[in-house]
Amino acid sequence: MRVNWKSWSLNKHQHILVKLAVAILLVGLAFRLLVSRSKGFASDLESPVLEKEQVQEPALKPPAPVEIPDNEDQIPLDVVAEKCDLFIGDWIPNPSGPTYTNESCPLIEGHQNCMRNGRPDTGYLYWKWKPRDCQLPRFNVERFLELMRNKAWALIGDSISRNHVQSLLCMLARVEQPVEVYHDEDYKSKRWHFPSYNFSISNIWSPFLVKAAIFEDNNGVSTAEVQLHLDKLDKTWTDIYESLDYMIISTGKWYLKAAVYHENDTIVGCHICPPGKNLTEVGFVFAYNKTLHHVMNFIAKSKHKGLIFFRTSTPDHFQNGEWHNGGTCPQTTPAKEGEFEIKDLNRILRDVELQEFEKAAAKAADNGVNLKLLDFTNLLLSRPDGHPGPYRQFQPFAENKTAVVQNDCLHWCLPGPMDYWNDVIMEMVVNG
Ligand SMILES: *[C@@H]1O[C@H](CO)[C@@H](O)[C@H](O)[C@H]1NC(C)=O
Ligand SMILES: *[C@@H]1O[C@H](CO)[C@@H](O)[C@H](O)[C@H]1NC(C)=O
Ligand SMILES: *[C@@H]1O[C@H](CO)[C@@H](O)[C@H](O)[C@H]1NC(C)=O
Numbered sequence: 084m085r086v087n088w089k090s091w092s093l094n095k096h097q098h099i100l101v102k103l104a105v106a107i108l109l110v111g112l113a114f115r116l117l118v119s120r121s122k123g124f125a126s127d128l129e130s131p132v133l134e135k136e137q138v139q140e141p142a143l144k145p146p147a148p149v150e151i152p153d154n155e156d157q158i159p160l161d162v163v164a165e166k167c168d169l170f171i172g173d174w175i176p177n178p179s180g181p182t183y184t185n186e187s188c189p190l191i192e193g194h195q196n197c198m199r200n201g202r203p204d205t206g207y208l209y210w211k212w213k214p215r216d217c218q219l220p221r222f223n224v225e226r227f228l229e230l231m232r233n234k235a236w237a238l239i240g241d242s243i244s245r246n247h248v249q250s251l252l253c254m255l256a257r258v259e260q261p262v263e264v265y266h267d268e269d270y271k272s273k274r275w276h277f278p279s280y281n282f283s284i285s286n287i288w289s290p291f292l293v294k295a296a297i298f299e300d301n302n303g304v305s306t307a308e309v310q311l312h313l314d315k316l317d318k319t320w321t322d323i324y325e326s327l328d329y330m331i332i333s334t335g336k337w338y339l340k341a342a343v344y345h346e347n348d349t350i351v352g353c354h355i356c357p358p359g360k361n362l363t364e365v366g367f368v369f370a371y372n373k374t375l376h377h378v379m380n381f382i383a384k385s386k387h388k389g390l391i392f393f394r395t396s397t398p399d400h401f402q403n404g405e406w407h408n409g410g411t412c413p414q415t416t417p418a419k420e421g422e423f424e425i426k427d428l429n430r431i432l433r434d435v436e437l438q439e440f441e442k443a444a445a446k447a448a449d450n451g452v453n454l455k456l457l458d459f460t461n462l463l464l465s466r467p468d469g470h471p472g473p474y475r476q477f478q479p480f481a482e483n484k485t486a487v488v489q490n491d492c493l494h495w496c497l498p499g500p501m502d503y504w505n506d507v508i509m510e511m512v513v514n515g
């Protein structure tokens with residue numbers, strides 16, 4: 084189904100809307116569970132370790148060798164032969180595998196710690212991202228830390244941002260262990276410091292980027308719909324915005340949830356509306372568009388002198404169902420090109436993101452603001468094998484080989500495909 088935005092009038096396409104609304108409702112519920120269950124990963128790591136059955140040590144075996152240019156890993160960082168689209172490329176075999184493991188990095192959230200949780204196959208660890216038209220050097224930890232001396236980064240967004248910050252920290256930890264220097268009350272926002280470099284990385288929890296009142300208990304069960312103020316940016320990130328040298332901002336999936344939308348402190352509509360209140364369903368695209376418009380405007384009009392990345396939301400790979408009704412992602416190798424089409428909901432979010440980014444990019448450039456796009460959609464679509472699946476839980480099949488368990492086909496195993504984001508980001512930091 085191709086969605087033409089021009090024709091997205093509420094009155095005209097009610098049929099599509101109703102179908103979509105049902106899908107969104109379901110996915111909304113799914114994300115409510117998925118995203119909020121993983122709160123406070125500290126508690127997750129501390130949860131009692133189940134008695135271990137005899138675990139077979141996974142033989143770290145690379146995939147069958149395929150011809151690779153032998154200099155692939157020795158490309159000096161500064162030599163960029165040509166400018167190219169870093170986001171169009173292929174996953175090629177990478178016999179050297181990940182640069183960290185569950186043993187070397189203590190910062191991996193339990194639900195994404197596929198190695199620790201007993202994922203038996205390891206092939207998914209031996210692929211690296213190769214842009215089609217140029218060489219991409221591997222992330223150079225020493226060089227990165229040196230560049231970031233006295234600098235401050237923040238990754239701002241939802242649990243996918245948290246997933247990413249852990250990937251980055253784990254890669255950097257090979258040279259220096261980050262020290263956690265701050266966390267908020269709920270352990271949702273955190274800051275780490277690399278003492279030898281006076282370099283800090285924050286993870287800012289702001290799943291909507293705008294002011295939001297969220298009513299969910301610790302089990303992710305919501306007692307009321309979210310109250311979203313579309314014209315008020317979330318101070319959690321705007322308050323530190325000026326102090327940052329680099330940031331990666333993103334949002335997405337939380338907009339699929341039930342919410343009441345406010346502008347100028349007046350209710351302007353809702354999505355998956357609360358019954359009995361006579362509010363108007365306006366669809367999440369309405370809210371997403373407005374939010375991104377405000378976020379982008381804020382950035383474009385700021386006097387920020389650092390580098391700001393806007394990251395598009397990430398695709399999921401739930402098959403034969405969704406999060407809540409048995410969806411799985413059993414692949415163990417990257418997909419062939421075109422094997423996985425972007426799902427409607429993922430595409431709808433991304434289209435709004437790209438549209439608002441494009442509009443803001445020109446304004447930002449005029450204003451001397453360095454705003455860049457990170458669109459990992461293609462890179463991720465071909466990695467259905469990179470999700471925890473059932474291994475979001477510790478040893479899910481230890482007691483029952485055929486147990487039916489919840490799968491996570493949205494977040495990414497660490498180590499895993501997400502680590503290769505950092506190669507791309509470093510390249511953009513170093514060579515513009
Ligand atoms: C790492 O994972 C392996 C299984 O792959 C497990 O045997 C080991 O105990 C784990 N180590 C930690 C520190 O979690
Ligand atoms: C450490 O970095 C911060 C900026 O992130 C800077 O304000 C501060 O002066 C630096 N401290 C030292 C000792 O250089
Ligand atoms: C916001 O609401 C106030 C009163 O509640 C009103 O005076 C003002 O004009 C409104 N502003 C906009 C931009 O609608």
Ligand SMILES: *[C@@H]1O[C@H](CO)[C@@H](O)[C@H](O)[C@H]1NC(C)=O
Pocket residue numbers: 361
């Ligand atoms: C619901 O709101 C509409 C206009 O917003 C109004 O015409 C209608 O009477 C309201 N219905 C009820 C039951 O309050």
Ligand SMILES: *[C@@H]1O[C@H](CO)[C@@H](O)[C@H](O)[C@H]1NC(C)=O
Pocket residue numbers: 088368369372373376435438
């Ligand atoms: C988003 O809002 C802008 C106006 O700010 C409008 O031109 C555009 O069509 C909207 N996009 C969508 C997808 O609704």
Ligand SMILES: *[C@@H]1O[C@H](CO)[C@@H](O)[C@H](O)[C@H]1NC(C)=O
Pocket residue numbers: 483484485486487
């Ligand atoms: C294992 O799980 C399956 C699926 O839930 C169930 O049918 C079966 O009874 C379980 N076996 C044991 C021994 O618990």
